[in-house]
Amino acid sequence: MTQAPTSQSESKAAQSMTSQPTSFEITTQMKLEWLRQMQLIREFENRTMQAYQQAKIGGFCHIYTGQEACAVGTIAAVNDDDPVVTAYRDHGHALARGMTPDACMAEMFGKIHGCAKGKGGSMHMFDKPNWLFGGHGIVGAQTPLGAGLAFAEKYKLEVMGEGKKKVSLAYLGDGAIDQGAFHEALNYSAVHDIPCIFIIENNGYSMGTAIHRHTANADNLISRGQSYGINSVEIDGLDICDLYNEFKPFVEQCRENSRPGFVDLKTYRYQGHSMSDPQKYRTKDEVEEYKEKDSIARLLGQLMDSGDMTEDSWKAMQKEIKEQVRAAMKFAEESPAPESSELFTDVYANPEKNLSPTAVYTHGLNNPLL
Amino acid sequence: MTTLPTIEPVTSDIHPAIEHNLEMPAMLPNDQLPPFEGDRIIQYREALREAMSEEMRRDKRVFLLGEEVAQYNGAYKISQGMLDEFGPKRIIDTPISENGFAGMAIAAAMSGLRPIVEFMSWSFSFVAADPILNNAPKMLYMSGGQFGCPIVFRGNDGAGGQLASTHSWCVEALYANVPGLKMAIPSNPYDAKGLLKTAIRDPDPVFFMESERMLGDKAHVPEEEYYIPFGQARLAREGDAVTLVSFGRPVNFCLQAAETLAAEGIEVDVLDMRTIRPLDIESIIERVKITNKVLVVDQSWPFASIASEVITQICERCFDWLDAPPARLNTEDVPTPYAKGLEYEYLPNPERIVGAVKELLGVNA
Numbered sequence: 208m209t210q211a212p213t214s215q216s217e218s219k220a221a222q223s224m225t226s227q228p229t230s231f232e233i234t235t236q237m238k239l240e241w242l243r244q245m246q247l248i249r250e251f252e253n254r255t256m257q258a259y260q261q262a263k264i265g266g267f268c269h270i271y272t273g274q275e276a277c278a279v280g281t282i283a284a285v286n287d288d289d290p291v292v293t294a295y296r297d298h299g300h301a302l303a304r305g306m307t308p309d310a311c312m313a314e315m316f317g318k319i320h321g322c323a324k325g326k327g328g329s330m331h332m333f334d335k336p337n338w339l340f341g342g343h344g345i346v347g348a349q350t351p352l353g354a355g356l357a358f359a360e361k362y363k364l365e366v367m368g369e370g371k372k373k374v375s376l377a378y379l380g381d382g383a384i385d386q387g388a389f390h391e392a393l394n395y396s397a398v399h400d401i402p403c404i405f406i407i408e409n410n411g412y413s414m415g416t417a418i419h420r421h422t423a424n425a426d427n428l429i430s431r432g433q434s435y436g437i438n439s440v441e442i443d444g445l446d447i448c449d450l451y452n453e454f455k456p457f458v459e460q461c462r463e464n465s466r467p468g469f470v471d472l473k474t475y476r477y478q479g480h481s482m483s484d485p486q487k488y489r490t491k492d493e494v495e496e497y498k499e500k501d502s503i504a505r506l507l508g509q510l511m512d513s514g515d516m517t518e519d520s521w522k523a524m525q526k527e528i529k530e531q532v533r534a535a536m537k538f539a540e541e542s543p544a545p546e547s548s549e550l551f552t553d554v555y556a557n558p559e560k561n562l563s564p565t566a567v568y569t570h571g572l573n574n575p576l577l
Numbered sequence: 578m579t580t581l582p583t584i585e586p587v588t589s590d591i592h593p594a595i596e597h598n599l600e601m602p603a604m605l606p607n608d609q610l611p612p613f614e615g616d617r618i619i620q621y622r623e624a625l626r627e628a629m630s631e632e633m634r635r636d637k638r639v640f641l642l643g644e645e646v647a648q649y650n651g652a653y654k655i656s657q658g659m660l661d662e663f664g665p666k667r668i669i670d671t672p673i674s675e676n677g678f679a680g681m682a683i684a685a686a687m688s689g690l691r692p693i694v695e696f697m698s699w700s701f702s703f704v705a706a707d708p709i710l711n712n713a714p715k716m717l718y719m720s721g722g723q724f725g726c727p728i729v730f731r732g733n734d735g736a737g738g739q740l741a742s743t744h745s746w747c748v749e750a751l752y753a754n755v756p757g758l759k760m761a762i763p764s765n766p767y768d769a770k771g772l773l774k775t776a777i778r779d780p781d782p783v784f785f786m787e788s789e790r791m792l793g794d795k796a797h798v799p800e801e802e803y804y805i806p807f808g809q810a811r812l813a814r815e816g817d818a819v820t821l822v823s824f825g826r827p828v829n830f831c832l833q834a835a836e837t838l839a840a841e842g843i844e845v846d847v848l849d850m851r852t853i854r855p856l857d858i859e860s861i862i863e864r865v866k867i868t869n870k871v872l873v874v875d876q877s878w879p880f881a882s883i884a885s886e887v888i889t890q891i892c893e894r895c896f897d898w899l900d901a902p903p904a905r906l907n908t909e910d911v912p913t914p915y916a917k918g919l920e921y922e923y924l925p926n927p928e929r930i931v932g933a934v935k936e937l938l939g940v941n942a
């Protein structure tokens with residue numbers, strides 16, 4: 208494998224790379240931060256469900272509860288400027304990536320201060336400053352995008368002498384591995400040494416279809432990656448420390464060798480597929496069984512055992528998070544709906560005349576995240 | 578000198594490439610179909626189910642496949658109970674592999690079966706664009722008349738309610754461009770049953786457009802079997818000022834707009850086209866000759882839309898009968914927004930239709 212040329216430019220990003228710690232030790236600080244992030248996602252999703260029931264949020268809305276350790280643990284293992292792309296179950300990734308709960312909730316309320324100015328909704332969380340390239344609704348469609356994100360960073364480095372060695376993270380569900388796009392992305396990445404890490408958030412169900420009913424060789428998903436010569440691992444996605452311990456060195460290997468990776472990240476969703484799912488395909492016992500292995504409770508237990516967290520400090524953390532999410536609800540509530548004129552903005556970057564027989568396109572308001 | 582064998586021309590109505598053809602059922606004019614009004618009130622989704630179930634009972638070659646159609650009873654409960662009645666060999670759950678299962682179903686159709694393929698949404702059909710556009714509609718032609726493709730692709734089309742840009746597609750303008758396919762787009766439960774039954778019996782590939790927003794609509798649906806001929810529009814409301822021509826869900830917007838306009842003394846026609854290909858241009862011409870003004874209300878985007886096609890045909894066929902330029906009202910020419918208010922403004926909603934009619938009539942809004 209050829210070593211990528213070192214960057215000529217003295218960019219900040221390049222400097223931060225060299226100052227990365229080489230050991231992958233998990234500090235108490237990190238654990239506390241993960242706990243905070245996971246609890247934030249859980250609280251956020253609780254309020255999302257409430258708001259959906261009150262019809263403040265519409266459309267398709269997929270709740271991340273139960274899977275928090277996946278987004279938080281994997282995103283913790285990459286750099287802030289490593290690109291990330293995911294599917295429609297994306298609130299957790301957005302928050303873990305650093306989107307404010309305000310922008311995320313306002314988006315779901317269809318408001319102008321949302322991350323997509325209210326044009327995208329629950330399934331389309333985009334955050335350019337935080338290198339989040341979306342929430343995508345078509346099952347599997349984000350997978351080639353994930354490969355493309357890593358391709359672009361590699362190209363910038365090798366052809367333009369800019370940037371640094373990056374990996375991309377492409378998240379998809381277990382159902383999405385049945386799509387052709389997934390296999391094409393894997394093959395391409397393997398042939399062209401593209402450092403995209405394909406993370407299957409394997410929650411055991413594709414909508415109402417249990418994994419054994421929708422995909423072949425369901426107990427051995429990593430065979431998918433292996434068949435393309437891609438380094439592939441199975442990781443327990445419910446224990447964030449284990450997850451990080453296994454995933455972090457895996458990431459650095461992919462980065463160093465400029466090779467794709469494949470992760471079967473085993474997890475579980477507590478809620479229905481979307482907000483309109485009667486869940487007749489699984490038993491309440493099964494859900495309860497997984498709740499016993501809850502990733503937040505587990506990390507909290509560890510922190511309590513080690514004396515790094517007390518009942519009081521946990522209460523304080525929860526209170527602070529509740530406040531933060533309550534403020535986000537208020538923010539979303541108070542942000543105005545987009546003006547009618549916003550219908551015709553952001554359609555073209557260069558809105559020339561006669562592009563449409565009926566519409567006149569403009570640039571409109573700048574995105575609040577930019 | 579070689580003597581070439583004589584080849585006989587095809588004389589039957591239905592192409593001999595279609596194996597084990599059943600006769601197409603009698604295609605009756607509107608006034609011989611069972612009454613549109615009545616008191617057997619069921620949902621649009623039940624009407625679809627009834628059509629599929631009746632055809633499956635009649636013909637073992639008919640089967641249904643798609644995501645969540647069997648054990649989950651349909652993502653939108655259209656196929657509810659069908660697994661119980663027909664079993665897993667005929668009501669088939671698929672992985673999320675549209676390209677794969679659409680392609681498989683096409684070959685099954687070529688082999689003499691009669692698949693019904695459910696796309697959870699037509700928005701997901703793009704993943705299967707190659708088989709459904711490159712195989713199904715061209716098979717008969719490419720094989721020089723050897724292989725037909727009697728298949729129905731059906732699913733939700735159009736904005737479903739804040740589903741945003743990727744999940745709100747109106748695919749009719751894109752797909753209707755392709756010769757070899759037929760396209761039906763029922764606006765109400767009665768038509769949903771009668772058109773779907775015809776679609777299943779038809780020996781050609783039929784693209785069948787439903788709408789998530791209409792699945793719960795309730796209306797009279799006759800219990801008996803009936804087949805609505807393709808290319809036979811229904812005059813849903815008769816007026817004299819303007820002829821509104823529409824398809825699918827927007828027909829209902831037109832009917833609402835017509836009520837509003839009637840309250841102001843403006844009576845309009847609402848012509849429910851029912852199918853896009855074939856297009857019942859004769860019925861349009863007949864009404865245009867009476868009202869002399871036409872507005873086409875179409876949920877696809879304006880550029881190269883269904884409305885563009887209808888208006889072109891109107892200009893070609895009855896230009897001299899028009900008292901005003903033919904008008905169209907489309908969905909706004911932008912990707913579908915999520916925000917509720919924006920989405921409503923984006924659609925060819927009743928208020929926009931009222932405005933367009935008044936503009937056409939030169940009446941102050």
Ligand SMILES: Cc1ncc(C[n+]2csc(CCOP(=O)(O)OP(=O)(O)O)c2C)c(N)n1
Nearest residue numbers: 296344345346380381382383412413414701
């Ligand atoms: C191409 C396509 N087909 C179907 C759908 C409808 N759909 C949305 S999510 C989903 C299930 C996906 O399951 P999985 O990939 O396991 O992700 P999870 O929802 O479990 O996170 C389906 C069938 C879609 N969005 N896109």
Ligand SMILES: [Mg+2]
Nearest residue numbers: 380381412413
């Ligand atoms: Mg899943």
